Amino acid sequence: MSVEFCGLTLAHPVVNGSGTFDALAARGVFGDEQLRERFPFSAYVSKTITLEPRAGNPPPRLWEAPAGLVNSIGLPNKGLERYISEDLPQLAELLGGPEGRPGGGAPVPLITNVMGASAEELTLLLEACDAQAQIAAVELNVSCPNVRTGLDIGADPRQLEDVVRAVRAATGKPLIVKLTPNTADVSACALAAEAGGADAVSLINTLRAMALAPRAGAPRGGGAGEGAPWLGGGTGGLSGPAIRAVALAQVAAVAARVEIPVIGMGGVQSSAHAQDLLDVGATLVAVGTESFRDPAAGARVARGLQPFAARI
Amino acid sequence: MSVEFCGLTLAHPVVNGSGTFDALAARGVFGDEQLRERFPFSAYVSKTITLEPRAGNPPPRLWEAPAGLVNSIGLPNKGLERYISEDLPQLAELLGGPEGRPGGGAPVPLITNVMGASAEELTLLLEACDAQAQIAAVELNVSCPNVRTGLDIGADPRQLEDVVRAVRAATGKPLIVKLTPNTADVSACALAAEAGGADAVSLINTLRAMALAPRAGAPRGGGAGEGAPWLGGGTGGLSGPAIRAVALAQVAAVAARVEIPVIGMGGVQSSAHAQDLLDVGATLVAVGTESFRDPAAGARVARGLQPFAARI
Amino acid sequence: MSLAPFGRRRLTVTAVERLGAYSLLRAADPDGPVPAPGQFAMLAAVERWGAGADDRPYVPRAFSVARHRHAEAHFLLEDVGPGTRRLAELCPGEELWALAPLGRGFTAPDEGRRALLVGGGIGIAPLAILQDTLAGEAGEDIEADVVDVGRGAPPDACDVTVLLGFRDRARAEGAALFQGARVATDDGSAGHHGFVTELLAAELERDPHAVVYACGPAAMLEGVRALCEERATPAQLALEAGMACGYGACFGCVVPRRGGGYLRVCVDGPVIDAAELEQIDEHAGAPA
Amino acid sequence: MSLAPFGRRRLTVTAVERLGAYSLLRAADPDGPVPAPGQFAMLAAVERWGAGADDRPYVPRAFSVARHRHAEAHFLLEDVGPGTRRLAELCPGEELWALAPLGRGFTAPDEGRRALLVGGGIGIAPLAILQDTLAGEAGEDIEADVVDVGRGAPPDACDVTVLLGFRDRARAEGAALFQGARVATDDGSAGHHGFVTELLAAELERDPHAVVYACGPAAMLEGVRALCEERATPAQLALEAGMACGYGACFGCVVPRRGGGYLRVCVDGPVIDAAELEQIDEHAGAPA
Numbered sequence A, B: 001m002s003v004e005f006c007g008l009t010l011a012h013p014v015v016n017g018s019g020t021f022d023a024l025a026a027r028g029v030f031g032d033e034q035l036r037e038r039f040p041f042s043a044y045v046s047k048t049i050t051l052e053p054r055a056g057n058p059p060p061r062l063w064e065a066p067a068g069l070v071n072s073i074g075l076p077n078k079g080l081e082r083y084i085s086e087d088l089p090q091l092a093e094l095l096g097g098p099e100g101r102p103g104g105g106a107p108v109p110l111i112t113n114v115m116g117a118s119a120e121e122l123t124l125l126l127e128a129c130d131a132q133a134q135i136a137a138v139e140l141n142v143s144c145p146n147v148r149t150g151l152d153i154g155a156d157p158r159q160l161e162d163v164v165r166a167v168r169a170a171t172g173k174p175l176i177v178k179l180t181p182n183t184a185d186v187s188a189c190a191l192a193a194e195a196g197g198a199d200a201v202s203l204i205n206t207l208r209a210m211a212l213a214p215r216a217g218a219p220r221g222g223g224a225g226e227g228a229p230w231l232g233g234g235t236g237g238l239s240g241p242a243i244r245a246v247a248l249a250q251v252a253a254v255a256a257r258v259e260i261p262v263i264g265m266g267g268v269q270s271s272a273h274a275q276d277l278l279d280v281g282a283t284l285v286a287v288g289t290e291s292f293r294d295p296a297a298g299a300r301v302a303r304g305l306q307p308f309a310a311r312i
Numbered sequence C, D: 001m002s003l004a005p006f007g008r009r010r011l012t013v014t015a016v017e018r019l020g021a022y023s024l025l026r027a028a029d030p031d032g033p034v035p036a037p038g039q040f041a042m043l044a045a046v047e048r049w050g051a052g053a054d055d056r057p058y059v060p061r062a063f064s065v066a067r068h069r070h071a072e073a074h075f076l077l078e079d080v081g082p083g084t085r086r087l088a089e090l091c092p093g094e095e096l097w098a099l100a101p102l103g104r105g106f107t108a109p110d111e112g113r114r115a116l117l118v119g120g121g122i123g124i125a126p127l128a129i130l131q132d133t134l135a136g137e138a139g140e141d142i143e144a145d146v147v148d149v150g151r152g153a154p155p156d157a158c159d160v161t162v163l164l165g166f167r168d169r170a171r172a173e174g175a176a177l178f179q180g181a182r183v184a185t186d187d188g189s190a191g192h193h194g195f196v197t198e199l200l201a202a203e204l205e206r207d208p209h210a211v212v213y214a215c216g217p218a219a220m221l222e223g224v225r226a227l228c229e230e231r232a233t234p235a236q237l238a239l240e241a242g243m244a245c246g247y248g249a250c251f252g253c254v255v256p257r258r259g260g261g262y263l264r265v266c267v268d269g270p271v272i273d274a275a276e277l278e279q280i281d282e283h284a285g286a287p288a
């Protein structure tokens, strides 16, 4: 039993949420052998890659919320060029590539997540990915704020459809559009992505959120910082169990409208949560923040999903 | 020390979120005397009133989420006419009216929350409220789905500005617009309400959310219902601590843009949470779901807010 | 009915005892008014409410007052999820948040009519305090109830028959809360092999003038309702519903009302005259 | 450095002892590799993780391994919030989730150079296992570390001096974890009245060839960094940061790197060569 997704054959329906699992860092911590044998996801989604390198936001970058996490990481990444020259070869060693997987077994397909501030930037990113046999599919992160409006590019269906249509031709690989949840009508955005030529959509990304520095009473609370924004980036995004019910509503709304497959995510901690997303129409499920609590969470979730249990 | 809000003088900045405290039901449970002496809010906001009576959604209406509650109540109410003829007199006995408060003390101003599917309906509602001396201000709930688009009327700034402008003249009383959080740009909506003539805005309302029936393993889980929508209304709205960080971000974004006062709410459980909303620019804070855990929560929150402590 | 003090109050747990499949939670409630039979409390642990399955419980949970003696409230719990589990794990000395007494309780039968108490599973809880009261075994506290329940005049101890149905023997041990109850079990492991509604039908044959008081799973309540409707026997049903507040604030606890619209179980009930209800909604009963 | 088994594992708590203002948590870790001094673990209680202040903790918490002997890991905790409180409340027999050992630890000094261990407050924890190791008091387990720390060859027990600074006497009791530590307290209630950096300055006057190993509050680390920079003394600083994952997945635990960009404390540290850092960020130290 396996899952078909945009022409890829996956061992089970559980992948990682972009930016929530760094396979190369994990390789250093857990070792190549262990990680290869126990890799928890049926496909690996990279952190968002941009044209130029980004350092990310100043600390603090994390705020722990009730049953959730607010992050303001700021998409740090080494930029397209070094991602291709440095990371892809290492990822090939770990996950396998077109020539199969080191130590045997089917390779774990690599989905590269990219973000650009304009159609031009995105086109360059997609063309570069298209040239890499190692990359099985591309995910477009359209949750980034539009430089003019400050709104997420993906929040306006018309704008989104134009962007997707403009860049679609840049790659023949499956194109996944990762929708923003910070919008009035996520299914309209999904339909726009589909109309623009997307092969799949993924959601939800984090909900725009904020936190103020702890007040007197809390450790390090009070004093100068008190009542000032806590996160170095000012605002951040909420993830984890707190957003699960919101994610389920958005995934259900989208899956009911589009023909293309949907990757559902948001607060998944168990097989039951994943099953909920599959039941409302998702083809794949992504585990994000839960991997922070346990790097093997993805495998735990997949193992409990009949009839995939056998595969993990 | 007291708070000025749209010409009303309030004992402290803590009011209730519409639909989270039924003063008349509470009167039956706790008795007139106790409730009058210990009324937890500095102004009382009614549940949403519509032109015609509404029975509300079929059960189940509640789903408990991680650190939150998903509700699908469906705005049950007795309709404008009976609200005015039956409820207002009783509210006058409890909270006091223009002639002061029974048993002395300043009256607790009544803010009536109304919802209509069209500018015409809203105009009738506002005109009726305008004629009632008992009503100190009106709150417009624009989170109701537009009958055509299914989107919240309040989600589109242009549409919102038109509606507010069209109905503004129907009352001379302070007009508060309760914004929907299910939008791409809540501050654009707030600016639209302001431009349309609103005297204040309140936020956040609940985040659109969903739940499926418990699965095998959970009590009553499994079986027929499993994997089907749990809520009688299909989808619902998420409230409580889970949305606190989202609320803080939206209130901060709105307060930074508008001139009119802001009522901030979303997951407030303590004075520290209320202080966060005040620090990002709210004039008043509303306690909603926390009142379900403790009917006196509003007073507890207000008591901890310097320099209002003395007043409660 | 007794009014509740405004605001949740802290109660100290005095004991948690096993009673077969159930737990009997006792807590000192010095400031609590004496509840009327059928009234309930919204309870939450002061410490560690949350962090159970799926990060729950979050809102407090509703529990019938099973007994109230010497300023101590007794609650009978069945562990069906994170809230009841947490409460059943409490130790003497630990604290509870309680909002109580809430809702409308039972009304005493008219002079001379016999009371048939019909309980199913955990639904037996409110019938225990009702038997205390109707049978007139009034401890000091109880008297207040009698006045209340008797609508003014303490009735002479009236004739009470208690019929209890359980899924199995472990649950049937809950019958120990009653004097002289007749028991039925689905699996025949104790008492009559079958449903408690079968015992009820027989009783109603013998005494058509009885008044029925019932609490239990939705299916049982529906059986009772239908039986009583046929025979035009007055029946008071103690319903359940998922609740967030318990005092009329959230409108979450509704059941369909006969003739349209909904009733809030917490303020219009939990005890509702069967005549006000049509078929009992699957969510309106005790956890089956 | 030792690799961590993939996936969090269950540890059983063997003891939780008070040590002045701190708690020493011990847990059996039969499957855990022996950590190198300076490595840490991400810990969470298996039961009731959450439901503390503001419904936290949610993510696991980072703790330096203070000792690791006979397949038992020791952690020194200071109760500063819901996570440390929950862990300090654990009882023997209760379980922990642990992901460990994580991060890069300390590197042994070159042959013949003296090691100056400088700890502040709860920051003393990783220096305890470092002293064990450098002083060559190797229990069976420890030898593995020595090899590791010694980059190949177990060094002869090298000359180790331990300087510890605390806010008050209750915290100063933490010094009991060490042999022959010199103590300073801010309030003069024990040892030198003043900052531990004053003791360090004196030591460096006497022995400019020492190598410094420091862990503590940001202000202390900055003091140590500045002192060592002036004297071109090599210093290894064990940093802290708010962490969600501990293994490089979230990019949340960064500190500014000298010359621009950021380092992930969990994978590039927690022990970082002072030369790689500019002024120590206020969030990069132990809770002050």
Ligand SMILES: Cc1cc2nc3c(=O)[nH]c(=O)nc-3n(C[C@H](O)[C@H](O)[C@H](O)COP(=O)(O)OP(=O)(O)OC[C@H]3O[C@@H](n4cnc5c(N)ncnc54)[C@H](O)[C@@H]3O)c2cc1C
Residues within 6 Å of the ligand: B062, B063, B064, B065, B214, B218, B219, B220, B221, C040, C057, C061, C062, C063, C064, C065, C075, C076, C077, C078, C079, C080, C081, C082, C083, C084, C085, C122, C125, C126, C239, C240, C241, C242, C243, C265, C270, C286, C287
């Ligand atoms: C008036 C009244 C009196 C009661 N008296 C008693 C009594 O005396 N003794 C007693 O043991 N019980 C009593 N109950 C029932 C008791 O309140 C419930 O069993 C309790 O709330 C269950 O909580 P839980 O967390 O243990 O289980 P839950 O997990 O809340 O499960 C309970 C039911 O809720 C549903 N459910 C499951 N998950 C969710 C979710 N996430 N959100 C919403 N609903 C969900 C399912 O139908 C499940 O059967 C009474 C209820 C009422 C209304």
Ligand SMILES: Cc1cc2nc3c(=O)[nH]c(=O)nc-3n(C[C@H](O)[C@H](O)[C@H](O)COP(=O)(O)OP(=O)(O)OC[C@H]3O[C@@H](n4cnc5c(N)ncnc54)[C@H](O)[C@@H]3O)c2cc1C
Residues within 6 Å of the ligand: A062, A063, A064, A065, A214, A218, A219, A220, A221, D040, D057, D061, D062, D063, D064, D065, D075, D076, D077, D078, D079, D080, D081, D082, D083, D084, D085, D122, D125, D126, D239, D240, D241, D242, D243, D265, D270, D286, D287
């Ligand atoms: C590598 C490493 C090793 C460590 N070793 C030890 C050790 O050996 N012993 C030890 O006791 N501690 C150690 N710590 C520190 C320990 O991890 C923290 O004290 C712990 O995480 C605090 O959790 P808490 O829930 O108790 O407190 P928190 O409430 O998390 O408060 C801790 C700090 O986090 C900030 N904060 C407050 N609220 C929030 C929020 N909602 N979200 C995000 N941040 C918030 C404040 O600055 C506060 O001072 C180490 C840390 C690291 C990174």
Ligand SMILES: Cc1cc2nc3c(=O)[nH]c(=O)nc-3n(C[C@H](O)[C@H](O)[C@H](O)COP(=O)(O)O)c2cc1C
Residues within 6 Å of the ligand: A016, A017, A018, A019, A020, A047, A048, A069, A071, A073, A075, A113, A141, A178, A203, A204, A205, A206, A239, A240, A241, A243, A265, A266, A267, A268, A286, A287, A288, A289, A290, D250, D251
């Ligand atoms: C720390 C962190 C970093 C993230 N980085 C990215 C990113 O780089 N690109 C992206 O598309 N989504 C990113 N996300 C969003 C996740 O992929 C996912 O959409 C979201 O967290 C919801 O899933 P969860 O609740 O399971 O975490 C990030 C989330 C977190 C918590």
Ligand SMILES: Cc1cc2nc3c(=O)[nH]c(=O)nc-3n(C[C@H](O)[C@H](O)[C@H](O)COP(=O)(O)O)c2cc1C
Residues within 6 Å of the ligand: B016, B017, B018, B019, B020, B047, B048, B069, B071, B073, B075, B113, B141, B178, B203, B204, B205, B206, B239, B240, B241, B243, B265, B266, B267, B268, B286, B287, B288, B289, B290, C250, C251
């Ligand atoms: C059960 C319930 C019913 C509500 N009913 C209404 C309503 O009738 N009108 C309205 O404008 N908001 C309504 N709300 C939204 C609240 O007023 C408030 O905006 C929201 O719950 C966020 O605040 P909280 O997290 O403190 O609950 C309702 C919320 C809940 C939980």
Ligand code: FES
Residues within 6 Å of the ligand: C242, C243, C244, C245, C246, C247, C248, C249, C250, C251, C252, C253, C264, C265, C266, C267
């Ligand atoms: S439980 Fe809230 S209205 Fe009944």
Ligand code: FES
Residues within 6 Å of the ligand: D242, D243, D244, D245, D246, D247, D248, D249, D250, D251, D252, D253, D264, D265, D266, D267
């Ligand atoms: S804690 Fe997650 S990257 Fe360091």
